[in-house]
Amino acid sequence: MEKREYTDDYPEKTLYIPGPTEVREDVVAEMAQPMFGHRMDRMTDLYTTIVEDTKEFLGTDNEVVVLTASGTEFWEASTLNLVDENILVPTCGSFSERHANVAERLGKDVDRLEYEWGEAIKPEDIRAELEESDKHYDVVAAVMNESSTGVRNPIEEIGDVVAEYPDTYFVVDAVSALGGDHVDIDAHDIDVIFASTQKAFAMPPGLAVCVVSDEAYEREVGKDSASWYGGFQRTIDYYERKGQTHSTPAIPVMLAYRKQMKYMLDEGHQSRSDRHLEMAEYTREWAHDHFDMFPEAGYESQTVSCIENTQGIDVAATIEQVSDEYDYVFSNGYGSQLGEQTFRIGHMGEHDRDSIEKLTDAIEDVAGL
Structure with missing residues (x-):
């Protein structure tokens, strides 16, 4: 090239x-502020604001992590953090198939529940797979919004099914839906749900948002290995101690996030x-x-x-x-x-x-x- x-x-x-x-002009303008250090008090003020505002907007009591990354980061991190061996991935388009591919590249045993492109995942099929399989699945991983086909999967009902299996965790890729499609995360026992800011959040690209249940956090704490950059324990514990991210973040994009989240809270x-x-x-x-x-x-x-x-x-x-x-x-x-x-x-x-x-x-x- x-x-x-x-x-x-x-x-x-x-x-x-x-x-x-599209991004509001005044949100874009926030990125032009003078630079400051990511270990300064100003960073604590900024990061705690966006984290707590996100919790308020989503109406969740779960922990929120905002990292400099694409939402793709949490395909990888959630797999490393929660899966010892077996993961069930219903596939109905390009991005759900890619989630399965990521898990395979990480050495996990992946079972696909395959649908034709354009079809939606059915909760009863998930139940049948969990009931009839001779394997224990550490995770069921589903895409909320399969943007390759325009399918919105019924993750609320799927979450209700997975909740009946307390040793199986439910991970949701909501990259192109969260912020534009209401979901009650806590009511449907979603252990991990993540998104990218450049989609329905209407912010510049560069940040990934992840909501993590206490159960998912404790699961990772009890594992021998996990993601380093996107580890739940590492990111959440650092936030609890310092009110900051463990690694240098994209500060200008977080400034834009702070501005846009105020609009989202108002709406x-x-x-x-x-x-x-x-x-x-x-x-x-x-x-x-x-x-x-x-x-x-x-x-x-x-x-x-x-x-x-x-x-x-x-x-x-x-x-x-x-x-x-x-x-x-x-x-x-x-x-x-x-x-x-x-x-x-x-x-x-x-x-x-x-x-x-x-x-x-x-x-x-x-x-x-």
Whole structure:
């Protein structure tokens, strides 16, 4: 690959992709503050603010960890922290399959419960697997929002099932949903749930947010080995002692986080979720008028709509033309499997129904719908 010089003269585009998403101007501006040390009192003030505000927003009594990382970090960390040998991963798209791949690379014994892309995980299948398997599963790991297919899995019901097996922990990848789709973490016994800030939190990329139950923390404490960077004991104990992160964080992004979380608290968890649902319902209605929805009916995502290209439009050309003429950017289908068969609209973060309607109007114009 040859160098392509960054020129800083690119046209501004409005993002309707599954992340990163639009960020408020004053949130971006927070990152331009003068630098300070990550062991200063100012850092304690900053980090304790974002951690405690996140707990308040999510309505959880569990511990919150915010690390400089992609949400991908907690695929790896939760596996190292909780799994001795066996993990059950229901797969229904690219990201759930990748979670299984990560566990395999870490040397764990992975059983997949496989669904066709576009289908949702069924709680009764999880129950049957836990009942009938001759293995003990340390963890059941599920994706809440499979953004490759636009499926929203019923993690609340799955959590209720897993809770019946007290020696099995429930891990949820909510990277593209948390902050835009209400979930009662504590009520459904979710041991670990994690997200990335550049999705429904509507912050710049660079931070991963993880909520950890007391049971998951104690599980790791009792293990012989665990993740070093994303270890629950290491991160939570350091927070309890110092009110800081154990390693140097991306301070500018945390400043942006502090600002944006105040907006999220003002809106409220349920109200923010309701706004995302309104956008999702509008997009589904529009899709049914002109195309069709790809995910199984009743399991559509609240933050990313995956639309089946029943009209056979040139997806790549339409995306390019909408970008050129309107400065709006949406996404094609995920990978070679769905590239032209589907396209995706990210309706998350600070968008609202009116802004989504601007995009769908542009698509109608360019595609001649």
